[in-house]
Amino acid sequence: MSLITAFSRPQRLNSAVGAYLDYRTSLLTKKPFLRHFPPALMLEPTNICNLHCPLCPSGNGTLQRPKGMMPLALFAKIIEEVQSKIGMLILWNQGEPFLNSNFYAMLELAAKHGLYTMTSTNASLELDLPRIVSSGLSKIIVSMDGISEKTYNSYRVNGNFELVLANLQELVRLKRQTNSKTPIIDWQFIVLSHNEHEIPQVKRLAKSLGVDRLEFKTAQIYTKDDMQFLPQNHKYSRYSASVNGFQLKTELLNRCRRLWTQPVINWDGEFSICCYDKDLSIPIGNITRHSFADLWFGPKMTNMRAQILSNRSKYSICQNCGEGIVQKLKL
DSSP states (O other), X not given: OOHHHHTTSHHHXXXXXXXXXXXXXXXXXXXXXXXXXXXXXXXXXXXXXXXOOTTXXXXXXXXXXXXXXXXXXXXXXXXXXXXXXXXXXXXXXXXOGXXXXXXXXXXXXXXXXXXXXXXXXXXXXXXXXXXXXXXXXXXXXXXXXXXXXXXXXXXXXXXXXHHHHHHHHHHHHHHHHTTOOOSEEEEEXXXXXXXXXXXXXXXXXXXXXXXSEEEEEOOOOOSGGGGGXXXXXXXXXXEEEETTEEEESSOOOSOOTHHHHOOEEOTTSEEESOTTOTXXXXXXXXXXXXXXXXXXXXXXXXXXXXXXXXXXXXXXXXXXXXXXXXXXXXX
């Protein structure tokens, strides 16, 4: 499913254009204005992961939310409620989506509704690759931050480099064999202090593998101790670092498009303002007890939009947010 096809339905196109205009109106007036559904919705299949990446709250054990898997019935309920107006599903948040045994069925259900679907995986597990290719999944991001077992496992703790590489190769082969346009295969490489020297080799390997896209991404850190992971080359980092600590390179503006365009529903149905609220510090409500529209247009979300427009810096999650900063590097 392509983006153009997914948003060719009038109601979805109206939501996408309308949400953008609502956001621009809100910026101009400094008051929250919203009359449309968002164009995209992030759903969390699970917040459990098989790896122990040191900068990931799920992997390093600092995630405070209860852990679990989204039931297929809940997924189907949400899709049925939003599919007429929302055109894109982002199927990850915290955790490894393919650990949810119902995830393949979720992909197939979303495809039946003509939705553009994206997911992100560490691919360090046994995957049903033929089913992924035939599922209707639009885009798959494979995270592999090294071209050798040593550099890969320096960050992807408990990962299996050879398995990830084999999965990536087989995914490309199956897609070619079946003449399938989807999923778009995106190799994502987080640039860190121990792997930044591999960038030229990564480019060559991506070309030889035949992936559709190669994306270099900046790392997100949380504490002063995490600064050891920042690349020596400052152009590969989203932070300005010094002996006293670190801060985002860009100014924190009183705006955030995510509150108008891309909410999150966690595995247990909890509605979240965005993916940066990893521990649900700002609870909005649960989709099992409220409709999507009631939560999206409700007083709690309206109040959050007003707060962001007036003083975004008061929220700690916003002070380390990717809104308005360079996350994807053009190399």
